Amino acid sequence: MSDVAIGIDVGGTKALALMVARDGRVLGEVQAPTPHDSKLAPGEATASALAELIKYLASLHGLKASEIPVGVGLPGLMRKDGRLAYAPNLQTASGADVGSLLSVALQSSLVFYENDANCAALAEHEWGAGRGINDFVMVTLGTGIGGGIIADGALLRGRSGFAGEIGHMVVEAHGVPCTCGGMGCWERYASGSGLRRLIRDAAKEGRLSALLERAGSAEDIAPEDVTDAAAHGNDEAIDLIRQVSWWLALGLANLVAILDVGHFVIGGGLSRASDLVLPFAREYLSDLVEGYDSRPEITITSSMFEHRSGAMGAALVAFERYP
Amino acid sequence: MSDVAIGIDVGGTKALALMVARDGRVLGEVQAPTPHDSKLAPGEATASALAELIKYLASLHGLKASEIPVGVGLPGLMRKDGRLAYAPNLQTASGADVGSLLSVALQSSLVFYENDANCAALAEHEWGAGRGINDFVMVTLGTGIGGGIIADGALLRGRSGFAGEIGHMVVEAHGVPCTCGGMGCWERYASGSGLRRLIRDAAKEGRLSALLERAGSAEDIAPEDVTDAAAHGNDEAIDLIRQVSWWLALGLANLVAILDVGHFVIGGGLSRASDLVLPFAREYLSDLVEGYDSRPEITITSSMFEHRSGAMGAALVAFERYP
Numbered sequence: 067m068s069d070v071a072i073g074i075d076v077g078g079t080k081a082l083a084l085m086v087a088r089d090g091r092v093l094g095e096v097q098a099p100t101p102h103d104s105k106l107a108p109g110e111a112t113a114s115a116l117a118e119l120i121k122y123l124a125s126l127h128g129l130k131a132s133e134i135p136v137g138v139g140l141p142g143l144m145r146k147d148g149r150l151a152y153a154p155n156l157q158t159a160s161g162a163d164v165g166s167l168l169s170v171a172l173q174s175s176l177v178f179y180e181n182d183a184n185c186a187a188l189a190e191h192e193w194g195a196g197r198g199i200n201d202f203v204m205v206t207l208g209t210g211i212g213g214g215i216i217a218d219g220a221l222l223r224g225r226s227g228f229a230g231e232i233g234h235m236v237v238e239a240h241g242v243p244c245t246c247g248g249m250g251c252w253e254r255y256a257s258g259s260g261l262r263r264l265i266r267d268a269a270k271e272g273r274l275s276a277l278l279e280r281a282g283s284a285e286d287i288a289p290e291d292v293t294d295a296a297a298h299g300n301d302e303a304i305d306l307i308r309q310v311s312w313w314l315a316l317g318l319a320n321l322v323a324i325l326d327v328g329h330f331v332i333g334g335g336l337s338r339a340s341d342l343v344l345p346f347a348r349e350y351l352s353d354l355v356e357g358y359d360s361r362p363e364i365t366i367t368s369s370m371f372e373h374r375s376g377a378m379g380a381a382l383v384a385f386e387r388y389p
Numbered sequence: 390m391s392d393v394a395i396g397i398d399v400g401g402t403k404a405l406a407l408m409v410a411r412d413g414r415v416l417g418e419v420q421a422p423t424p425h426d427s428k429l430a431p432g433e434a435t436a437s438a439l440a441e442l443i444k445y446l447a448s449l450h451g452l453k454a455s456e457i458p459v460g461v462g463l464p465g466l467m468r469k470d471g472r473l474a475y476a477p478n479l480q481t482a483s484g485a486d487v488g489s490l491l492s493v494a495l496q497s498s499l500v501f502y503e504n505d506a507n508c509a510a511l512a513e514h515e516w517g518a519g520r521g522i523n524d525f526v527m528v529t530l531g532t533g534i535g536g537g538i539i540a541d542g543a544l545l546r547g548r549s550g551f552a553g554e555i556g557h558m559v560v561e562a563h564g565v566p567c568t569c570g571g572m573g574c575w576e577r578y579a580s581g582s583g584l585r586r587l588i589r590d591a592a593k594e595g596r597l598s599a600l601l602e603r604a605g606s607a608e609d610i611a612p613e614d615v616t617d618a619a620a621h622g623n624d625e626a627i628d629l630i631r632q633v634s635w636w637l638a639l640g641l642a643n644l645v646a647i648l649d650v651g652h653f654v655i656g657g658g659l660s661r662a663s664d665l666v667l668p669f670a671r672e673y674l675s676d677l678v679e680g681y682d683s684r685p686e687i688t689i690t691s692s693m694f695e696h697r698s699g700a701m702g703a704a705l706v707a708f709e710r711y712p
Binding site for chain 1: 465466474475477484523524536538540541545546547548549550551552553554555557558559560561562564569570571574578636639642643644646647648649650651677679680683684685
């Protein structure tokens with residue numbers, strides 16, 4: 067029994083570690099870039115960087131890393147035993163037994179693993195925007211789209227713990243190629259990458275001239291530039307936000323059909339534009355859900371913990387598995 | 390406690406009622422066309438026809454209908470309390486409180502309700518091709534596509550009991566219009582209707598000449614004609630079966646991504662062609678599933694009870710809710 071746990075959310079670009087109390091209060095926070103050193107054996111760079119981050123955070127609180135339960139959220143097909151079976155966004159650790167590597171580096175047996183978006187779902191369910199809701203999906207809109215499904219009050223894990231890979235649901239057969247090797251995956255349309263593609267297409271067609279002039283080239287227009295311009299009333303930017311919101315709603319409607327969830331919690335980088343995106347998405351959802359009027363209301367809200375959801379949920383995993 | 394239950398599967402064209410023993414043995418079977426009388430109030434024609442079918446089946450066994458638990462499987466958004474919230478394939482009962490109407494007609498309080506494909510999933514899980522499997526999806530390929538999801542050993546029902554409407558997952562944004570009002574739903578591509586559309590398209594392009602000559606017009610070529618021709622080695626017919634199998638695999642791959650199920654049980658009319666369809670679908674699935682090689686094997690089998698799965702599962706629902 068420990069009063070605190072460390073939760074780490076390992077993204078494709080950075081890792082966030084939090085010291086979390088049992089009631090969800092965040093007591094400490096450190097962040098570091100995710101290493102992508104391909105000269106080392108798979109997973110070694112990741113495990114060693116995470117070990118240092120954990121030790122550092124523990125030392126800030128006068129604690130030894132090996133004495134604190136640690137939860138690790140990793141992107142991709144994450145097995146409960148710590149093997150990262152497949153991770154297109156973390157190539158240098160894909161297939162590696164990150165769990166064993168990290169246990170050795172930390173000299174700790176108190177390390178527990180879960181998919182990163184599943185962690186976020188658990189945190190929002192326990193403390194945040196999904197509290198008291200039995201059936202909802204956490205949708206993390208970043209470079210890709212991650213998902214964590216709460217069904218009948220519990221995390222839906224599936225056969226191997228790989229459930230919730232909602233970003234790789236194909237919504238456009240023969241569509242845009244995806245990092246996973248597939249084509250037409252939802253995350254190619256409704257994520258930050260989707261917005262980037264819409265920006266490039268719009269620029270090619272001669273739209274977004276004001277943004278283009280400022281940025282120099284279409285590649286240099288960031289999603290945030292478009293959300294900022296949309297917030298200031300730029301019609302062309304609003305049109306792109308509408309498009310990305312339609313794609314978002316399309317995937318959410320699919321999840322309603324399959325899972326009959328009544329609530330979505332939207333997190334990840336793109337959720338910073340949720341004041342713009344969510345009203346459009348709600349509007350489109352009513353068109354896209356089968357039998358919308360015959361169902362109770364479907365709600366969409368922003369994540370309560372924003373970029374911290376994943377790490378908070380990872381700490382929750384540590385608390386749950388080391389009670 | 391009853392040793393027998395009646396299970397009814399109400400389809401868009403016919404209703405099948407079975408007298409079922411607790412161990413799954415089918416003791417009696419009757420079938421009747423589903424009425425579509427739109428002159429009566431919504432649900433009345435359905436309820437009255439079902440009541441007669443139930444009474445008749447009970448009388449064949451020397452029993453009174455009001456003394457036997459009855460399970461009813463209906464297509465669409467079926468609430469546990471017997472209200473058929475939305476049913477595009479059973480328009481004259483859509484929105485009706487079939488439960489109350491049927492209880493009155495039967496003078497019985499032992500009538501229980503579930504979505505038809507959910508019933509099929511329950512039957513296959515208890516007695517059939519999903520026995521002992523904790524995570525699988527029952528996929529009924531008929532005119533449309535129905536689904537029943539077994540997750541972690543139990544039926545996934547969702548917030549209102551509407552989960553498993555997998556046929557209305559959009560796989561082709563802006564695609565073919567669907568009876569649900571949407572566009573690009575999976576069931577427009579991978580069902581009997583999907584095959585009919587492929588037949589029409591192929592005929593328009595001058596293919597399927599042998600079948601066309603025999604049938605007279607493209608509209609008169611039935612899906613069974615194509616599966617027969619494919620079974621006899623007709624290359625053009627095999628090509629259509631390959632296409633429909635690809636679409637089937639695409640939707641199955643989406644369900645693997647979202648739910649991490651390792652098994653599919655395929656039922657419904659089109660499953661009669663499963664000797665042709667399933668080998669192709671397995672082949673395509675390995676291309677379409679994200680991280681296929683990093684997962685345990687994914688299996689696809691035919692329903693064990695074929696057209697009887699739904700009614701058997703409806704009887705199981707009756708046993709479970711009237712124990």
